[in-house]
Amino acid sequence: MKKMEEYVRAIPDFPEPGIIFRDVTSVLQDPDGLKLAIDSMAALLDGVDYDVIVGTESRGFMFGVPIAYQMGKGFVPVRKKGKLPCETISAKYDLEYGSAEIEMHKDAIKPGQKVVLVDDLIATGGTLAASVDLIEQLGGTVVKVILLMELAGLKGRDKLAGYEVASVITYEGN
Numbered sequence: 001m002k003k004m005e006e007y008v009r010a011i012p013d014f015p016e017p018g019i020i021f022r023d024v025t026s027v028l029q030d031p032d033g034l035k036l037a038i039d040s041m042a043a044l045l046d047g048v049d050y051d052v053i054v055g056t057e058s059r060g061f062m063f064g065v066p067i068a069y070q071m072g073k074g075f076v077p078v079r080k081k082g083k084l085p086c087e088t089i090s091a092k093y094d095l096e097y098g099s100a101e102i103e104m105h106k107d108a109i110k111p112g113q114k115v116v117l118v119d120d121l122i123a124t125g126g127t128l129a130a131s132v133d134l135i136e137q138l139g140g141t142v143v144k145v146i147l148l149m150e151l152a153g154l155k156g157r158d159k160l161a162g163y164e165v166a167s168v169i170t171y172e173g174n
Contacts, residue, residue, distance in 0.1 A: 004040055004168050007033030008149065022149055022171065024059060024120050037148055038066045040168045041118070044146045045071065050114040052076055054135060056102070056127050057083070059120035063148060067118060076108040076115075078131045089137050091130035102127065104134045111139030121149045122167065123174075125156030132163065 009026035013019065027033040041063055054076045055064025061077060068075040081090060081101040088103040109115065115135050122128060122145075132142050142163055150157070150167035153174040157165055 001032060001036065004033075004036055004148075007036065008169065019174065020171075022121065022151070024148065027148070028062060037168070038063065038070065041146050041148060042067050042070055044166045044168070045116060045144065048116065048144050050116045050143050052109065052113055052140075053116050053118055054078060054104075054109070054131065055118045056131055060118050063120055064118035067146075073116075076104065078102050078104050078134060089134055091133045091137075093126040093130040095126060096124065100127075102130050102134065104131075104138070106138070109135055109138040109140035113140045114143045115140045117142055117145045119145075119147055121151065122147050122156040122160075122165070123151045123154045125154075125159030128156070129159040132160065 007027045007030055009023040011021040011023055014021040027037050052074045053064050053068040055061050056078045057080055065075050081103050084103050084105055087106045089106055090101050090103045092099055092101045117131055135142055145160060145163055145165045147167040150170045151174055152170050152172050
């Protein structure tokens with residue numbers, strides 16, 4: 001079987017010159033790659049005591065739901081503003097060019113619940129830091145953040161200082 005890195009397609013000069021885009025769709029399209037990704041991310045949870053998995057829209061759903069299913073846990077989505085039907089809480093965060101806002105149902109996390117936060121990638125860390133904020137607003141405790149990929153050169157981990165963060169693949173650059 002191939003290594004996880006071999007399933008990730010690298011696209012040079014996208015979305016702009018000098019950037020190497022790490023494409024997760026090549027992982028999702030390959031049955032062996034998808035299985036390896038889910039199993040590798042789930043293995044990052046060995047020995048972790050937690051109650052629920054939270055995933056960020058949209059690729060955090062793609063990895064978080066099968067991990068939650070495999071581990072016998074519930075799943076809570078963090079969505080873009082205006083996508084959830086019930087009462088929500090929200091957090092704004094900065095993007096490279098502008099800002100965004102995410103939401104979570106107000107009743108999604110119970111006070112005292114131990115939460116694992118899942119996404120496909122950490123770059124600058126804004127989405128994940130805002131997600132942590134939502135979880136904590138509801139009284140949850142983030143016990144671990146797990147990712148398929150990390151772009152270490154963008155220092156997203158700095159926004160999650162004080163939290164345990166683990167990734168399957170780490171790319172040193174941007």
